Amino acid sequence: MNENANHVLSDTCVGLKPSGIRKFFDIVSEMTDAISLGVGEPDFDTPWHIRDEGIYSLEKGRTFYTSNSGLKELKKEVAAYMKRSQNLRYDYNSQIFITVGGSEAIDLMFRAMINPGDQVLIPTPCYVSYDPCARLAGAEPVIVELKEENEFRLKAEDLEKKITDKSKILVLPFPNNPTGSIMTREDLRPIAELCIKHDLYVLSDEIYGELTYEGRHVSIASFPGMQERTIVVNGFSKAYAMTGWRLGYACGPDWIISQMIKIHQFAIMCAPTTSQYAAVEALRNGDEDVRMMRESYNERRRFVLYSLKKMGLPCFEPKGAFYAFPCIKEFGMTSDEFATRLLQEEKVAIVPGTAFGDCGEGFLRLSYAYSIDNLKKALARLERFVTRLRAK
Amino acid sequence: MNTLEERVLSIIEKNSRVDTKELAILLGTEESEILAAMEKLEQEDVICGYHTMIDWDKTGVDKVTALIEVRVTPQRGKGFDEIAERIYKYPEVTSVYLISGGYDLMVTLEGKSLKDVSSFVTNKLSTLDTVIATTTHFILKKYKDHGTIMTRHHEDQREMITP
Incomplete structure (x- = not known):
């Protein structure tokens, strides 16, 4: 890097914090066998017509x-x-x-x-x-x-x-x-x-x-x-x-x-x-495509909420988008620590809430823009992880 | 038909292995509701069976499928029903449709070999009194069947992106 970079570059730009999700995804991309619930985009292909x-x-x-x-x-x-x-x-x-x-x-x-x-x-x-x-x-x-x-x-x-x-x-x-x-x-x-x-x-x-x-x-x-x-x-x-x-x-x-x-x-x-x-x-x-996809997200949303409830992770009922935001404060670690350990120990990628602002501390963003099969696998691993944490 | 029944049908049409407990979770209702709905749909013959999609081409098991267009003479008082029944009772016949247009019945047939299929057409189908003519099309490759693309790859193509 140019040693004068900070004099040459825009102060405003240099002063911007890099995206918190980026850092996390960099670790995920190194892991080949991780299951992700991290992606913030639909898993459907654009309708053919x-x-x-x-x-x-x-x-x-x-x-x-x-x-x-x-x-x-x-x-x-x-x-x-x-x-x-x-x-x-x-x-x-x-x-x-x-x-x-x-x-x-x-x-x-x-x-x-x-x-x-x-x-x-x-x-x-x-x-x-x-x-x-x-x-x-x-x-x-x-x-x-x-x-x-x-x-x-x-x-x-x-x-x-x-x-x-x-x-x-x-x-x-x-x-x-x-x-x-x-x-x-x-x-x-x-x-x-x-x-x-x-x-x-x-x-x-x-x-x-x-x-x-x-x-x-x-x-x-x-x-x-x-x-x-x-x-x-x-x-x-x-x-x-x-x-x-x-x-x-x-x-x-x-x-x-x-x-x-x-x-x-x-x-x-x-x-x-x-x-x-x-x-x-x-x-x-x-319109019909939107209705069909919304229906499908809604089914996954219910499945995710049911699974979170079953494993005892508190989560208010999200009524929009395709994210759930469960609370992990009971484990006494930061969102970042929790997400990193979950990734290392169970190979599940869920974005820490702090990627979306400091007040996201204590929460995770769980995307359900995934197939039910994928959600099942990832949530089973998450359950195993929280059970292990509680046992300690 | 209520919306719950319609949703149940559209889910199990794609995946008949989903269990009733999971259906209840997906649709935000009780398992007893799902069981009642499915029993009703089965009794009304709306649900006629639970099948599995198999691409036999990938198994090495010999199977040949043919579509046969059949022209028949409808019978007084019975229309096409009696001849259709005579054809669909053969176990090697997998589907029979009454069709509008240039011919009357579309028959799907499965056999072990071309010879199997042609012997069925010449010995059994063509010899029926009411059958006037048949045209047999052999299926060379299945690209999509029952809404399922046979060669589809399932890997997630989404890349890591921020924000």
Whole structure:
């Protein structure tokens, strides 16, 4: 490494903590016979009719850029989806644009809205990108701890304590990775009121919205006065098992969206064309696939909860995404120690909760985007491990 | 049919080995509910059997499968049912469908060899009074059967990625 590196490189970038999951996966990848419950992406292949449309678009020679904001027909389909799923009206032309995964939209909203010193409120534990993206945009991330006793839902009183006159954006990451927690209409109402009262803008990351197992996902944008202060981020990765296609979208007020598109056009140009054609098919004819996959995740979710209960590991009932977040505090070791020993002694990879923020200490993120057979094997090993720990 | 029955059927259609206790866990109900639902479905002949998918090609055991299109003269008062019954009673016949279009019955037949199959067609099937014509297609390779892709590899292709 260049000895002057720290003078040459960006202080902000050098100062970012490397991802906690990365470190863990580095150990996993050295082990050939480990069973993993660590992966955060669907185990289904993209439904064939969607892949086929992607292939067809290539055969037809649709290999050019699309317009910066995305294919018109895809934006129209996104608008139709927002109407049928949340009863929200967005103008496809000015209030919706297509991104490279939901993650690009997260980055862009911060960059489009943050001035130095602005604060971004981040309910934690959560997906690991909000904090670094906010920092890179010049914001100060402010952690709002989600508590187990509230089933990791965001409570207005906890949020209000963290609001200052510098607070600008609230990240709302529900259904939540890593906890599987969701926010119901009743949970969201006081949060919406606070946002209006304190003039907060919301980054509502709804990438797991379709994977909600009791009732339907509710977007905070559907509350009165909220659509004009919310950027809804969503995408195709989780609902349609399209992670590798790298496709997402953002919906929100045109004056924010137009600034986000400005950055997008300079940094990215446009989202992948093949993926956009496939996504049109996904939104037009993919509802049944989503239903089938949701049903299957739900069965696995029940199986995981049953198994955790059987081995006596406390876990609140996660109602969204494809994660369970069991508590391992009784063993008196850190999440990191527990996960490392579990990996070494039983060859099962489960991500320590601390990878998603310090308040994930004492928990594990267990992904159930795996076949029942795989879950059975891994959970049997986990049970053997905790039984052994308790015997000591 | 209620949703529980439908879910039970769609799970056991893919995997008939899943036990009733596990079904109860997967579907968030009691095992007694599952047992009652399955008994009802069996009695109503909705569940007609529990079979295993086998790719005999991989075993070295000699087996030949043929699809036979059969044109028949329907009989007054009985339509196609009687002739279908005469055909499906042969144990080597694995399926019989009444089909719309250019012919009437689609018969699937399993034998040990080509000779086996052709002797069935010439000696037993063609000689039935009501059979007008047959066309025999031998299956050369099975790619997918009962929703199962025969050559599918199951390894997890997901790579380690952060975040």
